[in-house]
Amino acid sequence: MPSVIIIGAGFGGLGMAIELQRNGFGEFTILEKAADLGGVWRENTYPGAACDVPSPLYSFSREPKPKWRQRYSTREDIWAYMRGVAERHGLLDAIVFGADVTEAEFDESTGRWTVSTADGVTRTADILVSAVGQLSRPAMPAIPGIERFAGESFHSAQWDHSVDLDGRRVACIGTGASAIQYIPEIQPRAAHLTVFQRTAPWVLPKFDTDYKPVHQRILVEIPGMPVAERFSWWAIAEFVALGLVEFPGIVRMVSRIAEKHLAEQVTDPVLRAKLTPDYPIGCKRGLFSNDFYPALCEPNVEVETTAITEIVPEGIRTADGVTHPADVIIYGTGFKGTEFLWPMKIRGRGGRNLSDVWEGGAHAYLGITVPEFPNFFMVYGPNTNLGVGSIIYMIESQARYIRHAIQLLAERPHTFLEVRPEPERAFNDALQQRLARTPWNFCTSWYRTASGRITNNWPGTTRSYRRRTRKLHLPDYTFTPIRG
Numbered sequence: 001m002p003s004v005i006i007i008g009a010g011f012g013g014l015g016m017a018i019e020l021q022r023n024g025f026g027e028f029t030i031l032e033k034a035a036d037l038g039g040v041w042r043e044n045t046y047p048g049a050a051c052d053v054p055s056p057l058y059s060f061s062r063e064p065k066p067k068w069r070q071r072y073s074t075r076e077d078i079w080a081y082m083r084g085v086a087e088r089h090g091l092l093d094a095i096v097f098g099a100d101v102t103e104a105e106f107d108e109s110t111g112r113w114t115v116s117t118a119d120g121v122t123r124t125a126d127i128l129v130s131a132v133g134q135l136s137r138p139a140m141p142a143i144p145g146i147e148r149f150a151g152e153s154f155h156s157a158q159w160d161h162s163v164d165l166d167g168r169r170v171a172c173i174g175t176g177a178s179a180i181q182y183i184p185e186i187q188p189r190a191a192h193l194t195v196f197q198r199t200a201p202w203v204l205p206k207f208d209t210d211y212k213p214v215h216q217r218i219l220v221e222i223p224g225m226p227v228a229e230r231f232s233w234w235a236i237a238e239f240v241a242l243g244l245v246e247f248p249g250i251v252r253m254v255s256r257i258a259e260k261h262l263a264e265q266v267t268d269p270v271l272r273a274k275l276t277p278d279y280p281i282g283c284k285r286g287l288f289s290n291d292f293y294p295a296l297c298e299p300n301v302e303v304e305t306t307a308i309t310e311i312v313p314e315g316i317r318t319a320d321g322v323t324h325p326a327d328v329i330i331y332g333t334g335f336k337g338t339e340f341l342w343p344m345k346i347r348g349r350g351g352r353n354l355s356d357v358w359e360g361g362a363h364a365y366l367g368i369t370v371p372e373f374p375n376f377f378m379v380y381g382p383n384t385n386l387g388v389g390s391i392i393y394m395i396e397s398q399a400r401y402i403r404h405a406i407q408l409l410a411e412r413p414h415t416f417l418e419v420r421p422e423p424e425r426a427f428n429d430a431l432q433q434r435l436a437r438t439p440w441n442f443c444t445s446w447y448r449t450a451s452g453r454i455t456n457n458w459p460g461t462t463r464s465y466r467r468r469t470r471k472l473h474l475p476d477y478t479f480t481p482i483r484g
Contacts, residue, residue, distance in 0.1 A: 002409050004028040005115050005125040007101050007344075010039020012131030012379035012395050014082060015060060017091050019399035025406060029125070030091070031117065033100035037086055040135055041079045046159040046178060047185035049075035052206070052288045056226065057233040057390040060085065064226040066219035072208045072288075103345035104128055106374060111416040111482035113375065126416075127406060130346075131379040134456060135335040137342070139446075141173065145311035153329040156182060165189045169325055171316055173308070174332035175201055180287050182332070184295040193301045194324050196308055196316065199284070199443070200277045202258050206288035234462070237389040241461045244282055244387055244438050251439065255281040265293035274303050282387060282439035334446050340382060340455070348373035349418075361453035365424040365476070366469055368398055374418040374480065375409070377402045383431055384465070385447070385456040387440070393462045401469040408472065408479075415479040423476040434459045 004020060006013045009032035020028050036042055051058050055068040058078070063085050069077055086092055100118040106128075107114065113128040138157040140146070146153075154160040156178045170190040172179060175197045187193050219225045243250025258281060266272040275293070296303055306318040315326040336342070340362040346354040352372045364370045367384035369377050379398045386394065409417055435454045440447050447456045458465055 001025060001027050002126040002406055003124075004127045004129060004406065005113065005123060006030045006129045006131055007115075008032065008039065008131035008133065008379075009034075009037035009086075009095050009097075010041070010131065010133055011082065011392060012039075012133060012398075013037075013129075014086055014091060015392070015395045016129055016131055016379055016399045016402065017094060018060070018062075018085070018089055019396075019403045020406070021089060021091075023403055023407070025403070025410075028094060029123065030095040031099040031101055031115065031123075032095050032097050033118075035097050037092075037095060038079045038082055039133055040157075041075055041082060044075060044157050044159075044178065045161070046156045046182045048181040049178070050181060051075075051078060052177065053237075053390045054233045056230045057237070058392055060392060061230070061396060063088075064219075064230070066226055067216045068211055070208060070210050072206060101344055103347070105347040105351070106349060106376070108349055108374075108416075108480075109483065111375070111414070111480075126409065127375045127377070129377045129379060129402060130341060130344075130381070132341060132344075133380050134340070134385055137336045137339065138331075139334050139336045140331060141308075141333045143173075143308055143311055148313050149311050149315075149326075149329060150313040151315075151327045151329065153331065156330055156332045157335070163328055165328060167191045168327040169315075170194070171196065171324060171326035171329045172332055173316075173329065174198075174334065176332055176334050177285055177287055178334075179332035180289045180292040182330075184289070184291040186330075187295040187298055187301060190300060194316070194326065195296065195301065195303050197274070197303055197305050198307070199279070200275050201284060201287045202255070202277050202281045203261060203287045203289055203292060204254070204258050205261050206290050208290070234390070234393070238461045238463060241386070241388040245434060245459055251280070251282055254286075258286075262293065266297060268297065271296065271303060274305050279443040280439045283441075283443040284445045285387070340378075346373065346376070348376065361449045361451065361455045363424075363428045363455070365419045365427050366398075366401065367458070368401060368469070369405075369419045369424075371419055371421040371424050374416040377405065382455050383428075383435075384458050386462065387438075387457055389462050394458070394465060397462070397466045397469045401472060404472045408474075412479055414482045416482060418478050418480065419476055420478055423473075431459065 006016050009030050013030050017028055051073050054071050055073040065081055102116050102118050104113050104115045112124050112126055114122055114124050116122045138155040152163045165186050166189045169192045171194045173196045306320050308316055309319050310317050316324045349372045362382040364382045367381040379395055384394050405417055438459050440454050448454050
């Protein structure tokens with residue numbers, strides 16, 4: 001039976017382990033750099049942290065939870081769900097916590113991967129699966145003078161709960177997916193809140209609701225109801241996803257909903273003009289909130305759209321020469337989403353370094369595997385992020401595909417498996433052509449590299465991706481005998 005090392009104990013790592021376990025592959029180890037599982041749901045502890053995908057869809061298909069407390073679950077509830085899944089499947093015993101992977105190298109003579117961690121320990125396995133995700137490394141902005149600020153500061157993904165915000169002047173840099181959740185939470189506490197916005201986000205109403213006991217009882221007692229609820233949300237997401245490439249009219253309809261939401265919640269014409277996006281909807285990640293706009297309308301809040309030129313000891317200076325005083329700066333500036341697997345060093349055949357292969361931007365066949373890197377697979381790899389829908393659905397598709405590859409290796413002992421360059425190149429050429437038709441090309445976002453290549457997103461529905469990954473196509477791969 002092939003042995004497997006999985007890097008990461010977030011949704012991707014857990015989903016991969018469960019897929020292996022269900023199909024009789026029990027020889028796997030999960031290496032997790034932190035002291036607990038959960039990935040982004042462990043790390044992001046900022047006030048108001050929650051999911052923007054309905055819980056019935058943002059969960060494993062075979063692990064439904066009928067008693068979610070609300071439609072869009074909080075970070076705490078999602079983290080508890082993940083731990084419950086891990087405990088039910090006995091995965092905690094397979095996780096090595098505090099194992100920060102620094103490098104991994106493939107040995108052609110043995111057909112095995114050697115994985116090294118920061119504590120000096122090395123482990124070997126036949127197969128290596130990376131499940132580190134795309135949003136694990138906070139990005140700090142390149143603003144001169146950050147180190148000179150005299151007050152307290154932190155990134156939203158590394159929230160410093162020891163910092164008291166009550167009655168203080170707080171500056172928030174960024175208005176992305178995290179910021180629209182924590183800004184309404186901290187606004188009532190701050191004496192004054194300055195929100196620095198580079199580009200206005202598209203914000204849609206969040207159709208959230210608390211799940212009453214009667215709703216939970218229906219899901220428990222009526223057969224098929226959890227599946228029906230999940231399918232309904234999946235179908236809505238698939239419909240909207242079609243608008244990103246195939247049917248632009250769908251996107252226009254969604255943009256009208258967002259425009260109406262802004263008009264109803266922000267009556268001040270000057271503030272509304274600041275909060276009106278100047279790029280097509282869908283170009284950046286669409287956001288969902290019912291309380292973000294009302295928070296910005298409060299008298300203790302100022303929305304500043306003039307570019308920041310530097311951080312000074314007393315606050316933030318903008319291009320108009322104004323210094324905005326601050327006691328605390330919160331950086332809601334996102335993640336280094338295009339730097340896949342960095343800073344790990346992954347070396348394949350002949351010592352080939354994956355970072356060199358990806359010098360022009362990350363790419364992979366189906367977002368899962370790369371030529372010259374045998375028996376190496378990725379969950380949530382390049383071009384598998386979604387503009388609309390649940391990444392859990394994509395993770396399950398990838399886990400099944402990888403498991404199929406492992407089954408083939410089990411049937412062919414003393415060989416290693418590698419995708420051929422031609423199908424990988426053809427797949428990515430076609431992918432980039434399709435991406436060129438999407439709204440993601442019309443603005444700067446974390447979906448794109450500095451050169452403009454879109455390395456993160458899948459340009460289609462989750463159903464189309466599942467169809468592509470339903471079965472491993474043998475002619476796309478080569479099996480090489482191990483001669484060692």
